[in-house]
Structure formats: C-alpha cells, structure tokens
Amino acid sequence: MKKLLRLLLPVLTLSLCLAATALAAPRTLTVATDATWPPMEMVDANKNIVGYDIDFLKAAAKEAGFNVVFKNTAWDGIFAGLDSGQYDAVISSVTITPERQKKYDFSLPYIDAGQILVVPKTDKAAKLADMKGKKVGAQIGTTGAFEVKKVAGLELKTYDEIGLAFEDMAAGRIQGVVCDEPTAIIYALQKKEYKEKFKIAGKAFTKEAYGICVKKGNKDVVALLNKGITAVKAKKIDQQLKKKWLK
DSSP: OHHHHHHHHHHHHHHHHHHHHHHHSOOEEEEEEOOEETTTEEEOTTSOEESHHHHHHHHHHHHHTOEEEEEEOOGGGHHHHHHTTSSSEEOSSOBOOHHHHHHEEEOOOOEEEOEEEEEETTOOOOSGGGGTTSEEEEETTSHHHHHHHHSTTOEEEEESSHHHHHHHHHTTSOSEEEEEHHHHHIIIIIOTTTTTTEEEESOOOOOEEEOOEEETTOHHHHHHHHHHHHHHHHTTHHHHHHHHHOO
C-alpha cells in the first residue's frame, strides 16, 4: 500500500497544483461594442478597436483583476446578442435609462454625456424645436432618436451607423443630426470632410450617464465591473483618458 501511495502522490500533487492554478486564473469577460461611435469606440487604421470606452474598460479590468475581450457588434443587434449569451456585457456609450433598467442590469455610471444637435453651417437653428418641418437623423435605438421623437413636427430618419446620418446631411437629404456631444464634436469640428460644412447648434439638451450593460441578475459580473470602475475613478485614470480622447 505504501508503495502504491508513493506512486500516486506525485500524480495527486500535480492534479492539485493544476486545480489551484485554474482557480486562480483571472476571469475573462467578452464585451460587445459597436465601434462606429468616435471617439468613444471606433476602429483605427490598423483595424484595432479603440476609444475612450475601450481604454476605460481595459483600465477597469486591470484594476479589478479580470481580462476583457472586445467583440465589434452592430448596434441594432447588440442587445439581442447579450440576451442570447454571446457575450457577458455591452460597453458602447449605452445611456442608463429607466426603460433599459427594466430589462438589464448596469454597472455604476462611468461617464456623463448629453445629446446635441448638428446642422449645416447655413442653418439658423439653435435648438431641436427650431427644426420643425425638417428631417433630422439619429442612430436607431439611441437616446438621440428618442429625443427627436419627442418634438412634434420633426421627421426622424434613423440609421444603423451615425456616420451614415452625417453622410446624408452632407448630401442634403436631411437637415440635422442628433447624437452624443463627444461624437458630434468629432463630426462637426474635427473631420476634415465636414468641419467646413457643419456646426453644433446650441448646447447639449440632455444629461445622461453611460453604464456597462449586463443580463438581468448577473450580479458577479456587475460586481467585477463596479470594482474596476471605482478604482479607475479613485486613481483619476478616467481624467487622463478624457484628456486623451475628449479634448
């Protein structure tokens, strides 16, 4: 018996070591993002997914001790993919709204934003109500589209990607675009093909908070995300990222 134990002992020791290693391995979260919303999430010249949201979640993952893999996913199917378990979470400039909270859980808010109107430089509109009788574009299913719907007399035209809305405005097919302020700044003030054509009309007219969206009841993922978000804010890493992406 002793001889048998001496033979089995190395095997048992190796098994225990492997089990311990597996238990200690950091968790990997697969996170979907619609990388068509600069500067928050986009694809760079090297086809890498980059942006404020991406850097923020990478920093949060480092602080909380988990790995993250990003999956570029079209906005119109991004929540359906979460529902079916194709990924663990969504970070894609998702505004925390009461309607979405009924169906999903959210992390702590990680940044504030607001909706803003972009128009051609020749247009005198200063606010959304000034656009009555005109066509206004927004990405489908976004809070920007919801805000346009609230104003009587506007014709809402929705798009799968916000860049297509700006293309339509440049072609004269619509007269305004509503989107998040950081994205409006990119299209109206920085893109060389548009900055001589478009302007931002007035100020942001909503105050919203972005959160990372997960399936209802997925408390362990929410806890991991919140641990990372809290640490990133405490160390003011988010301020560094704002200077990098939003200034």
